[in-house]
Amino acid sequence: MKKTKRVGAIIKILTEAPNKSFSLRYFCDTFGAAKSSVSEDIASAKELCEEMMLGRIETAPGVGGGVRFVPYISDEDTVKLQEELIEKMSDPGRMLGGGFLYTSDIMFDSQLVRRVATVFARKFQESGADFVVTIETKGIPVAVMTAYLLNLPLVVVRREAKVSEGSTVSINYFSGTNDRIQKMSIAKRALKNGSKAIVIDDFMRGGGSIKGIYEILGEFDVEVVGTGIIMTSKTPEKKRISDYVTILHLEEVDEEERKITVLPNCQIF
């Protein structure tokens, strides 16, 4: 196998599985090449990736070490993404009455939410999380993409306990949006006691369901090390949770004037 091809194959293997660590031995075995030449190839891949602004290839030395690709989004691209999201979100055609907005087309736009996920991945890269968690349904795509970029398992909290989940833990929580008590449940085998979680969701109004996720995770002594939300409503001002990263602020939905005001979170960096 020629050197150029080996370097290319290394880039492909690493970038398709972000944050997954590969040993030097893995590449030696894959290419049937000596350690010394694979080391050189990795150095070339690293340079090429930097040159290409593809992200960062990191090498950790020693027995437990390995090579991995760390995805990245620049401040400039983050601002551009916020502007695009705001343009879409502000379309008055989204108004459903009662202050509700139709956002499924945005939350299920996989290429768009992947870019949002890159912002969360950059933010939570060093959080030490063991998994990403969300509650069904609209937050799943951005949570899947965040889990993908950080190479973490995804856990989905269900609204209803399903037979295919095995034994579950359930809690009741107060949802301000629906103004009622709701239930959420999680498969016991989905979580390890004492692990660390990143919570991802599409939208937060009062924070009731995020708080519910914290509580259900508490049943497993899970520590929340980061919370990322695509859009947060300005009202109610008092949220049930305090420490979160949001991409957008929903300032106002004025149904009379047919005007939706969305602002970027400028403190995101």
Add this chain to the structure above:
Amino acid sequence: MKKTKRVGAIIKILTEAPNKSFSLRYFCDTFGAAKSSVSEDIASAKELCEEMMLGRIETAPGVGGGVRFVPYISDEDTVKLQEELIEKMSDPGRMLGGGFLYTSDIMFDSQLVRRVATVFARKFQESGADFVVTIETKGIPVAVMTAYLLNLPLVVVRREAKVSEGSTVSINYFSGTNDRIQKMSIAKRALKNGSKAIVIDDFMRGGGSIKGIYEILGEFDVEVVGTGIIMTSKTPEKKRISDYVTILHLEEVDEEERKITVLPNCQIF
């Protein structure tokens, strides 16, 4: 901007948004470069991508033309993926009783389902589909990834009509798994009449819910141009749908012998 960097930037832009078509003008504007040099850069990117086995860069000539990246998985890598999935699926610890298996860890493993999605994307690349559709919840990750690779919108059929979906169309269908009538609903504004769909799901037993999706799509005169399922149960032999691509066959769950038998679909190519 140096040529190497331009070529790198082109590869990054294209591979991060698979199947999205970019005009020559877009790159000219982005780099502040002449058409002739951008054309050369694209040709270099194309070569490099082939050399790197990253997938395929396609250029379509003319006014409506553009440049796009088409993702790919080789037959060899597909077989390797099937083997990995089978090893995971066959773990007797998955047995929940009553023939049910716990598969959430696999279906929510984003890096794994991305590889599965590449198989579906390769299969349905030329299907002419306008969108990808699934039913909540466990099929969402693989459907998100398929939609991502094909650059198509994702539509998620809900079990319950939600206020944030606006006006919906609902149907009742028979689910053999639960042995009862269930409901599914879809937001009216999610679909365009007369468009074409790819249906993606994680698991099929009798095909009741997939058939339900066909029916609800029929309300919008939507044509199904492809159906992809990760694992299909051998029993019941008679399915409610006939034309689908499955990655795996679930042959038998023997609870007495604690043995799960899963086979690859060898007709997948």
